[in-house]
């Protein structure tokens with residue numbers, strides 16, 4: 001009985017290990033193993049950072065006292081697509097009861113910053129988050145509700161990376177949104193911040 005039980009437990013452990021290995025393969029290469037593009041290929045670096053980050057800080061113009069009219073930064077889960085299939089478009093899953101989303105309803109201009117500090121890349125290389133070598137990007141633009149078929153794209157992008165989203169309370173009336181990017185800044189090396197146009201960014205092969 002006991003050995004049957006321990007056999008079952010060991011089989012379960014093996015099963016879990018196998019599932020972990022399979023999901024690691026399915027979820028794609030972690031950023032520590034994927035190679036960041038050379039720093040002179042700024043648009044590709046921007047796409048790399050946007051793709052490998054699972055969250056970012058989104059700054060809005062606050063609509064709430066006592067900071068009404070002032071910048072307000074808040075963390076949001078993002079995804080530009082399943083791992084290895086990034087589109088460059090940062091998608092969000094939002095609800096109107098959220099404080100920053102209320103700001104966006106009055107003024108949809110926003111700025112999203114994402115940093116490889118959240119990935120093993122900077123930690124393994126011992127790059128401080130404020131070091132330009134710990135590549136980070138700032139995207140500004142307009143947060144827009146996603147419409148029609150793009151709903152499906154946004155859902156696949158977000159739910160694959162953030163499976164918990166599927167369980168978020170339905171009474172919060174979640175909707176899919178994206179940042180329509182107008183300006184891009186990249187810090188990935190010494191010598192000052194660089195800019196990339198949205199056109200260069202979307203055309204770049206990450």
Ligand SMILES: *[C@@H]1O[C@H](CO)[C@@H](O)[C@H](O)[C@H]1NC(C)=O
Pocket residue numbers: 038040041042
């Ligand atoms: C970046 O530099 C490498 C050589 O260091 C060069 O081959 C490549 O063309 C450069 N890319 C751009 C976009 O300038």
Ligand SMILES: *[C@@H]1O[C@H](CO)[C@@H](O)[C@H](O)[C@H]1NC(C)=O
Pocket residue numbers: 106107108109142
């Ligand atoms: C973005 O900000 C500008 C003013 O800076 C404003 O005119 C415009 O309406 C805003 N756009 C949206 C979609 O809220």
Ligand SMILES: *[C@@H]1O[C@H](CO)[C@@H](O)[C@H](O)[C@H]1NC(C)=O
Pocket residue numbers: 146147148151174175176
């Ligand atoms: C999908 O898009 C439509 C508008 O085309 C919108 O009415 C609907 O609520 C969206 N679905 C989700 C889950 O966001």
Ligand SMILES: *[C@@H]1O[C@H](CO)[C@@H](O)[C@H](O)[C@H]1NC(C)=O
Pocket residue numbers: 089178179180181
């Ligand atoms: C951003 O907005 C412009 C103008 O509304 C639109 O033509 C463009 O397709 C949008 N880009 C993205 C990536 O949604």
